[in-house]
Amino acid sequence: MARRAIILVPGFGHREHNQARDRLVRALQNYTTGWRVEQTDDGAGPGDGATGLHATCRCGGATQEIDVYEAYWGDLLPDWSNESPWARFKRGYMLIRYWLTGGVGGWISRREAPPNTAWAMLLAAVVLVLWWIVVGIFVLQAIKSGVIAIPESLASVAWVQTAWTTLTGWTGTVLGSVFVVLLLWVWSLGWLERFANISAYTKAYLRDEVFGDDDVGLRAKARRRVLEVLDRAAGITGEGSYDEIYVVGHSLGGAIAADALSESGDVLAHTVLFTWGSALGLLVQQEPMVEVRIATFYTAAPPVQGWIDVVLPWDMMGSQVPVPRCFDDASKPGKRHPPKFPDAVRPRLPRGTHPFEVVRVHEAYYRCEAALLMLVAPASTLPRRAAQAAVSAAPPAPKGRPA
Numbered sequence: 001m002a003r004r005a006i007i008l009v010p011g012f013g014h015r016e017h018n019q020a021r022d023r024l025v026r027a028l029q030n031y032t033t034g035w036r037v038e039q040t041d042d043g044a045g046p047g048d049g050a051t052g053l054h055a056t057c058r059c060g061g062a063t064q065e066i067d068v069y070e071a072y073w074g075d076l077l078p079d080w081s082n083e084s085p086w087a088r089f090k091r092g093y094m095l096i097r098y099w100l101t102g103g104v105g106g107w108i109s110r111r112e113a114p115p116n117t118a119w120a121m122l123l124a125a126v127v128l129v130l131w132w133i134v135v136g137i138f139v140l141q142a143i144k145s146g147v148i149a150i151p152e153s154l155a156s157v158a159w160v161q162t163a164w165t166t167l168t169g170w171t172g173t174v175l176g177s178v179f180v181v182l183l184l185w186v187w188s189l190g191w192l193e194r195f196a197n198i199s200a201y202t203k204a205y206l207r208d209e210v211f212g213d214d215d216v217g218l219r220a221k222a223r224r225r226v227l228e229v230l231d232r233a234a235g236i237t238g239e240g241s242y243d244e245i246y247v248v249g250h251s252l253g254g255a256i257a258a259d260a261l262s263e264s265g266d267v268l269a270h271t272v273l274f275t276w277g278s279a280l281g282l283l284v285q286q287e288p289m290v291e292v293r294i295a296t297f298y299t300a301a302p303p304v305q306g307w308i309d310v311v312l313p314w315d316m317m318g319s320q321v322p323v324p325r326c327f328d329d330a331s332k333p334g335k336r337h338p339p340k341f342p343d344a345v346r347p348r349l350p351r352g353t354h355p356f357e358v359v360r361v362h363e364a365y366y367r368c369e370a371a372l373l374m375l376v377a378p379a380s381t382l383p384r385r386a387a388q389a390a391v392s393a394a395p396p397a398p399k400g401r402p403a
Helices: 019-030 085-110 116-146 158-171 174-188 191-205 216-235 252-261 266-271 280-286 288-299 358-367 370-375 388-391
Strands: 003-011 035-039 051-057 061-068 244-250 271-275 304-310
Touching: 003 216, 003 252, 003 304, 019 035, 019 051, 019 061, 019 358, 019 370, 035 370, 061 216, 061 370, 085 191, 116 266, 191 252, 191 280, 216 252, 244 252, 244 266, 244 288, 252 271, 252 280, 266 271, 266 288, 271 370, 280 304, 304 370, 358 370
Parallel strands: 003 061, 003 244, 244 271, 271 304
Antiparallel strands: 035 051, 051 061
16 A cells, blocks of 8 residues: 655645645545545654545546644744735835836846736735835825824925925815725735745845844745655654655745755655646746756756646636756757656546636635646546656665765
8 A cells, every 4th residue: 555645835824824725635535536545643754744645446446545744834924914014015125126127127138928927916016015005195195184194394494385286186076085995905815925025035034134033044944844844754754654755835835845855865865746837937937046956856866756737717825846957958048948747637627616716716726626636646646748757767765864
């Protein structure tokens, strides 16, 4: 009987520890047609934190023992809920500057079309700035009506009087009122602020920015969280005895998972990486470091047993993992590696999900049966390229501590 560990690296969000793991367990029990997936009392794997599953093919034959782990990093997210209007305005401006001077500028110079994710994050930053302009307009109107009093010395400043007159006069027009109401309605949907927060955290992760009292950056902390769980499952710091390790990264968790696995050594010999809506196509263009990390999967020995990229249609926050360039070939700059992994899996959008519900579409991977079935089915049924299948046919390296 095959034994498999699934390590979930969840996406952006302030969640409780193991909340995403439990969500994946429920999905595996309900969205795997042809399989009976039952939860056991406890995970049989090393250490604490595993949920055990017993999966049996209803047509007879294959049986899997699966332990599901979560590489939790939600507590590393900074809390921006109590930011002042000026702090949010400044953050929105910095995001516009970051995305315009990074990937978007490069796409324009190369005459390439940016992924939908780039436009979505840029739009969120712009709306964040516009939102706080509207807040400022309301404050000025409150000052004009006498609800808020300001010092006489400030009220006598020429540019303050000009801004006050211009903005309050503009919002009194029909067009200005419609614009303000439209922004209020769009903001009430909630997904624009979520986009802005994801955009801000992605920037902080890519730049390894430091939050809190210590001097360790977000990228280093998140990567270590994944490696700690991976080492336990591989038996390096525990009693692991798994035949297969599946690492599933959703959203930004896909980038974190790929980043961590790129330095995991011999563990790759029996590991398969799954990325769900990872936006790595965007991040590669924004930060060269990401492409360098992806390139290691094309040169690592032993090689990873597979990389399955899943991208749902209408997912504005996900983009396909690109084939990286060869960084060790100075004679032909920009030359890309031969394709090694299968093309991205593009299943149908799950029923009950509207294409314009941006956040729900991005979360719909937990309801995508095509993606979930691959996590319980035998590894031999996974999509592969011909070259990768030949490599996978070779005996895997012994499990244990990397040399």
